Amino acid sequence: MLREERLNYIINEVRIRNRVLLTDISKKLEVSEDTIRRDLNHLDDQGKIKKVHGGAISNSFHVYTYKEEQIYAHESKVVIATKAHRLVQGGEVIIMTGGTTNLEVARLFPKDINATVFTPSLPIAMQLLEHPLIETIFIGGKLSHDAQISLGGDAIRTIMGINADLCFLGMGNLDSQFGLTEFDWEVVQLKKAIVESSKKVVALTISEKINSSQRFKVCSTTEIHTLITELDPEHPMVEPFKLKGLEVI
Amino acid sequence: MLREERLNYIINEVRIRNRVLLTDISKKLEVSEDTIRRDLNHLDDQGKIKKVHGGAISNSFHVYTYKEEQIYAHESKVVIATKAHRLVQGGEVIIMTGGTTNLEVARLFPKDINATVFTPSLPIAMQLLEHPLIETIFIGGKLSHDAQISLGGDAIRTIMGINADLCFLGMGNLDSQFGLTEFDWEVVQLKKAIVESSKKVVALTISEKINSSQRFKVCSTTEIHTLITELDPEHPMVEPFKLKGLEVI
DNA sequence: TTAAATTTTGTAAAATCGTGCATTCTAAAA
DNA sequence: TTTTAGAATGCACGATTTTACAAAATTTAA
Known part of the structure; x- marks a missing residue:
């Protein structure tokens, strides 16, 4: 699985559930928690999601229909x-x-x-x-x-x-x-x-x-x-x- | 295999699967990874696909990202x-x-x-x-x-x-x-x-x-x-x- | 406060990438 | 048809990115 695909997956999960757990994604996508943590940091830097202790939540300032x-x-x-x-x-x-x-x-x-x-x-x-x-x-x-x-x-x-x-x-x-x-x-x-x-x-x-x-x-x-x-x-x-x-x- | 044919193949593959791995295409088309890498770069320059680490993904479907x-x-x-x-x-x-x-x-x-x-x-x-x-x-x-x-x-x-x-x-x-x-x-x-x-x-x-x-x-x-x-x-x-x-x- | 969970930091290995260069292929000019 | 310039290709090698693991530091919750 490509890194880009993981990022898309995470964004989508956050959009649907409003909140995701780091361990859940790690297990679901079968990669180490470190990798997901890095992904989460990356998406946070971009402002796509908000990283919190243990996972990430929806960043209310993000629109999914249009960027x-x-x-x-x-x-x-x-x-x-x-x-x-x-x-x-x-x-x-x-x-x-x-x-x-x-x-x-x-x-x-x-x-x-x-x-x-x-x-x-x-x-x-x-x-x-x-x-x-x-x-x-x-x-x-x-x-x-x-x-x-x-x-x-x-x-x-x-x-x-x-x-x-x-x-x-x-x-x-x-x-x-x-x-x-x-x-x-x-x-x-x-x-x-x-x-x-x-x-x-x-x-x-x-x-x-x-x-x-x-x-x-x-x-x-x-x-x-x-x-x-x-x-x-x-x-x-x-x-x-x-x-x-x-x-x- | 001509370059044009490869490019078409790649575009179609991305269209259908939404993603391709560089190594997969290289093996499938029996050319070196370097060549495919160059092809991917070329198609990215043209805006036909989005090149990412390890391959490429589709860039055409924007609004409601579909996984x-x-x-x-x-x-x-x-x-x-x-x-x-x-x-x-x-x-x-x-x-x-x-x-x-x-x-x-x-x-x-x-x-x-x-x-x-x-x-x-x-x-x-x-x-x-x-x-x-x-x-x-x-x-x-x-x-x-x-x-x-x-x-x-x-x-x-x-x-x-x-x-x-x-x-x-x-x-x-x-x-x-x-x-x-x-x-x-x-x-x-x-x-x-x-x-x-x-x-x-x-x-x-x-x-x-x-x-x-x-x-x-x-x-x-x-x-x-x-x-x-x-x-x-x-x-x-x-x-x-x-x-x-x-x-x- | 303590224990568990989570994060940070550091490291090392693997995969992937970019570039220069020699070789091969393609197609236009002779 | 032959010649030849330019593009395409494969290979080598160092640079970069990505990833997993481990240990130490920090945060959270009871």
Whole structure:
């Protein structure tokens, strides 16, 4: 067995079990404990796992669906995710769109909260399945190769039939005047349907995407109930949204 | 043996097994280890594989890393997958169920063949998205935590609306007398719908699951058109199926 | 505090790697 | 067809990486 394979195995074990024992891996892979110890140290150095006395545990800052380095503004998105969780008491029906911000929301979802989540995003569905109390319902349809989400008539029809308590709208560009806009026409249709099917609309975005706009409009600012960014709610940048009556957290 | 041939061999080997040992290739192709080392370096430079100490591993599958050691009877399933691809000319509408055998079919799907694939399985959808020419349509519904597939009324209703050229039925137990059976009632409902919606039914199974049965019946043997196992089509174990008129490959 | 488990440190052996060089092979030019 | 430059190959050898084992130091838990 190659060293690289061992490393992959360990990462995967940590991901699944959240914690591994050094002796267990050693026995399972039939190599000395020293070797595994070295592997663990190596992975810790790389930040892939956290080595502890007797084994290793999951490093909560690591994303397995995308490498964390690949997630732009990862730190900000973790902050946003934590704020988003405050809106969920338990028992809600939620619709989540795609995007890396929502991926963080899904990944870091508190393990002790139950909810029913509808999503058209493959990576987000994968993450949600790691949470035993969450009922995940995938919104089917033609999958987009790059965004890994369902698009098209089937998906929209399904969404129309949902009566959700709230939705988490990720990605897109937000401007206090132009509202929420998107680059892709198909995605716009999907998000419009989501906004219409939700009692409460929550927009999540990194501050960088505020005050910019794209070609197509999803909804106006007033249709959004809550805005979540990584900034302090008192930051001047979000002031225009508060003036329009949005809750900013 | 020409250099090009070696390179192709190595790429293919990595594609199928996800890893190769330098010494193995050297012995197999009867060239010095130095040469293979140089080949590996070359392919790494081109980004085709990832060279590691002692050999090389695949670098293509990123997102949901999939470990071949964890797949029971992996070798057999690779054989089955290769046979299954022979049934696809291009342009077909295919329904694929879940299971690790079908996962191999999806993963190793020839990159130059186009097709429309419906699937209720999250891992299989992820794999299919790696293939640019394949249009993947996810069959939505309530996701099962362990099997990572859509189940329930929504999924079944979607399947009923499909008119597929063929379906790849994975997993389950197969007996020439009792037909195809399953352990889980929900899964049975789903598979029944798939069988009804497909012009041609292809069952894929490792030989070990032949001549065993579970509680619930999906369909009788005669409803299956083609049986694929890792065995030679002349193997006595598949004889009863040939007698019933099935094509065995 | 003590005993057990775990880690660190040091060492040695095995496997693997990179490089220079002579030889062989390949393919383009004559 | 023959010639020849350039690429590919095999071999030798020192460098590096990986691994296992052992002893001493440290941490953990009772």
